[in-house]
Amino acid sequence: MSFSPTKVLFATAMMLALSACGPGIPVLPDDPNNEPAASAPSDTNNAEGSTDIPSTTPEVPVVSPPATADTREEILKMYDYVDPTHIVPTQKLEDAIVYFHKNKSSFKNQSVISVIDFSQKSTQKRWYFINMSTGSVWNIHVAHGKGSDSNHDGFAEKFSNVSGSNASSLGFYKTAETYQGSNGYSLRLDGLSTTNSNARPRAIVVHGASYVQDSAVIQGRSWGCPAVSTTNRDKVINMIKGGSLIYAAN
Numbered sequence: 001m002s003f004s005p006t007k008v009l010f011a012t013a014m015m016l017a018l019s020a021c022g023p024g025i026p027v028l029p030d031d032p033n034n035e036p037a038a039s040a041p042s043d044t045n046n047a048e049g050s051t052d053i054p055s056t057t058p059e060v061p062v063v064s065p066p067a068t069a070d071t072r073e074e075i076l077k078m079y080d081y082v083d084p085t086h087i088v089p090t091q092k093l094e095d096a097i098v099y100f101h102k103n104k105s106s107f108k109n110q111s112v113i114s115v116i117d118f119s120q121k122s123t124q125k126r127w128y129f130i131n132m133s134t135g136s137v138w139n140i141h142v143a144h145g146k147g148s149d150s151n152h153d154g155f156a157e158k159f160s161n162v163s164g165s166n167a168s169s170l171g172f173y174k175t176a177e178t179y180q181g182s183n184g185y186s187l188r189l190d191g192l193s194t195t196n197s198n199a200r201p202r203a204i205v206v207h208g209a210s211y212v213q214d215s216a217v218i219q220g221r222s223w224g225c226p227a228v229s230t231t232n233r234d235k236v237i238n239m240i241k242g243g244s245l246i247y248a249a250n
Contacts, residue, residue, distance in 0.1 A: 025123065027152060028211050028220040075101045082135040088128045089117050096130075096247040099172055107174065108243030116226060116248040118144055118168060121154040122219040127226065129239065140232050143212050144168045145224035154218035159250065161191075161198050166223045169196035169204065173246040176200075178237060183207035183227075187237045189246070196248070206240075208233030 072094075079097050092115050100113050107113075113130050120126040127142040147167030148156035160167035171193025178187050187206040191199035208230035211220025226248070228236050240246070 025154075025216075025218060027154075027218040028213060030146060030152075030211055030220045030222075070101070072098055079132075079135075082130055082132070083137050084135060085137075087137045087139060088115055088130065089119075092117055092247065092249045093128075093130070095249065096172075096245065099247065100132075100245050103245075106243075107245050109175065109240065111244070112239055113245040114240060114247070116142060116246065118148070118156045118159070118170070118248060118250045122149075122156075123154055123216045127228070129236075140228060140236070141212055141214055141219055143209065143219045143222045143225070143227040146221035147224065149221055152218065152221065156250065159195070160224075161195055161202075163198060163202050168224055168226070168248065169199060169202075170248050170250055171196035173199060173248065175206070175240045175242065175244045175246065178241055181205075181207070183209065185234060185237060187241055206233075206237055 075098050076094055078101070082097065083093060096113055096115050100107065100110075104110065111132060113132060115128045115130070117126045117128070122141065122144060125139040125141055128137055128139045130137050144156040145166050145168040147160060147165045148158050150158075156168055158167055159170050161169050169191065171191055173189045173191055173196060176188040176190050178185060180186070184207070189199045189204055189206065191197045191204075196204075202224060204224050204226075207225060207227055209220070209222065209227040210230060211222075212227050212229045213219065214229050214231060226246075
């Protein structure tokens with residue numbers, strides 16, 4: 001059996017990619033055409049489960065926590081039932097809870113808040129969804145931006161709020177409306193922090209991607225979106241759409 005030079009080169013490239021970060025840790029390739037142009041994403045809002053979500057959302061101003069008589073300790077005591085098995089990194093969870101409590105009226109969907117821990121390697125299940133009624137936690141794999149991880153070692157090292165950076169942005173987000181785009185069912189996000197205020201014009205959205213798998217591999221990189229596996233896409237979007245808090249931290 002003979003192999004063409006093209007096939008040999010392709011096989012070699014795949015072997016190098018899979019072994020780039022050490023033996024036994026596969027590295028998923030990026031999809032260079034995985035996302036729409038930031039300035040003009042698709043905007044039809046006919047996805048399954050998206051009824052009651054407006055087709056457009058007005059620009060959301062940066063939210064600053066209002067003055068309150070509640071101390072951080074008093075707030076956290078109110079939510080001491082959350083994450084009883086301590087799955088979520090403590091400091092990041094506490095920051096998310098305090099922000100949520102102080103700005104609760106700003107979030108229409110108060111059933112779930114979530115934390116993305118970008119200090120963790122992409123091999124880990126670092127997107128944590130917290131049920132605010134029961135305190136239970138579900139966590140999954142999520143991609144970070146190519147601009148945040150230039151050597152594709154699975155660690156996000158740089159973050160940006162600038163269009164064209166292809167990097168992830170840190171800060172507090174509020175989920176907005178769903179739409180059908182080039183990646184299918186997707187969810188728009190509005191940045192509430194100075195570090196992610198350009199999320200909407202950058203088309204930073206939640207979507208499913210073939211380069212994200214539900215396994216301990218180095219995930220492929222997005223153009224800055226928190227992309228999830230196609231298997232988890234609908235569950236994630238339907239759970240957090242319509243005004244839920246996301247806290248992306250490092």
